[in-house]
Amino acid sequence: MPEKITSEDLLNNLVETIADSVSKQKSVSFFEEEKSNSVVSSLNRLFGRQRPVHHILGGGKSADVLLWRNKKISASVLAGATAIWVLFEWLNYHFLTLLCFAVVLGMLAQFVWSNASGLLNRSPSEVPRLFLPEELFVSIGRSLGAEVNRGLQFLQDVACGGNLKQFLVVVLSLWVAAVIGSWCNFLTVLYIGFVAAHTLPVLYERYDEQIDSFVYNFLDQFRNHYKKLDTGVLSKIPKGKFKLKKHD
Numbered sequence: 132m133p134e135k136i137t138s139e140d141l142l143n144n145l146v147e148t149i150a151d152s153v154s155k156q157k158s159v160s161f162f163e164e165e166k167s168n169s170v171v172s173s174l175n176r177l178f179g180r181q182r183p184v185h186h187i188l189g190g191g192k193s194a195d196v197l198l199w200r201n202k203k204i205s206a207s208v209l210a211g212a213t214a215i216w217v218l219f220e221w222l223n224y225h226f227l228t229l230l231c232f233a234v235v236l237g238m239l240a241q242f243v244w245s246n247a248s249g250l251l252n253r254s255p256s257e258v259p260r261l262f263l264p265e266e267l268f269v270s271i272g273r274s275l276g277a278e279v280n281r282g283l284q285f286l287q288d289v290a291c292g293g294n295l296k297q298f299l300v301v302v303l304s305l306w307v308a309a310v311i312g313s314w315c316n317f318l319t320v321l322y323i324g325f326v327a328a329h330t331l332p333v334l335y336e337r338y339d340e341q342i343d344s345f346v347y348n349f350l351d352q353f354r355n356h357y358k359k360l361d362t363g364v365l366s367k368i369p370k371g372k373f374k375l376k377k378h379d
Contacts, residue, residue, distance in 0.1 A: 184336045197332050209329050216322040237261075296357075 188194035199205045218224045244258045289301050312320060335342055 184332055184339070188332060197329060198336060199329075199333050205329065209326070212322060212325050216318065219318055 185194050185198055188197055195201060196205050196208055218229065219226070241258050241260075244256070286301070289297055292298075315323075
C-alpha cells in the first residue's frame with residue numbers, strides 16, 4: 132500500500148526543506164558561496180532572462196525611473212503616488228472633491244493673471260491655457276485596449292489549453308488576488324503594486340544572483356513535492372472522456 136500524502140504533510144516538508152536550504156547556504160564559506168552563485172547565475176536566470184533588467188523593462192525613460200537611474204525623478208514619482216494615497220486613504224478625501232478644488236484653483240489663477248495687468252496699469256498679457264492633444268487619449272486608449280485583449284487571450288488560452296498545472300496556478304493566483312482585495316480597497320492594491328514596481332526591479336538588479344539561486348532552489352523543491360502529490364493523489368483520479376449520446 133503506498134503511503135498517503137496529504138497537503139499538510141507536503142506543506143510541512145516544503146517549509147522544512149526551504150529552512151534547511153537556507154541554513155546550509157549560511158553555513159557555506161564566503162568563497163564557496165561566491166563560486167556556487169557564479170555557477171548558478173551562468174546557468175539559471177529568473178524567467179529565462181538573457182538580457183539585463185533595464186532592457187526587459189523597455190530600456191527607455193520608464194525603465195530609468197523604475198531602476199532609479201535618476202534618484203530625484205524616481206523619488207519624486209514615488210512621493211507623488213504616496214501623497215495621492217495618503218489624501219484618499221488617510222485623510223478620506225474624494226476624487227470629485229480634489230478635482231473641483233484643483234479646477235477652482237486653476238480658474239482663480241487665470242482670473243488673477245488676466246485682471247492683474249489692469250490693476251497694475253500694464254498692458255494685458257496673454258493667459259496661458261491648458262490643452263491636451265487628442266493623440267494622447269488615443270494612444271492611452273489603444274495601449275489599454277491592447278493590454279486588456281492580451282490578458283483576456285491569456286486567460287482563455289489557459290482555460291482552453293488543457294494544461295491542468297497552468298490552470299491551477301492561474302486559479303490560485305486569482306484566488307490570492309481576491310483575498311488581498313478583500314483586505315483592502317482597489318486604490319491600496321494599486322499603490323502596493325506601484326511601490327513594488329519601484330522597489331523590486333532595482334533590488335533584483337542589485338542582488339540578481341542570490342535571488343535566482345533562491346528561486347530555483349524553491350522551484351526544485353516545489354517540483355519534487357508536486358511529483359509526490361501527482362504520484363500519490365492526482366494520478367489516482369479517474370480520467371474519462373464524456374461522449375454525447377446521439378438521439379434519433
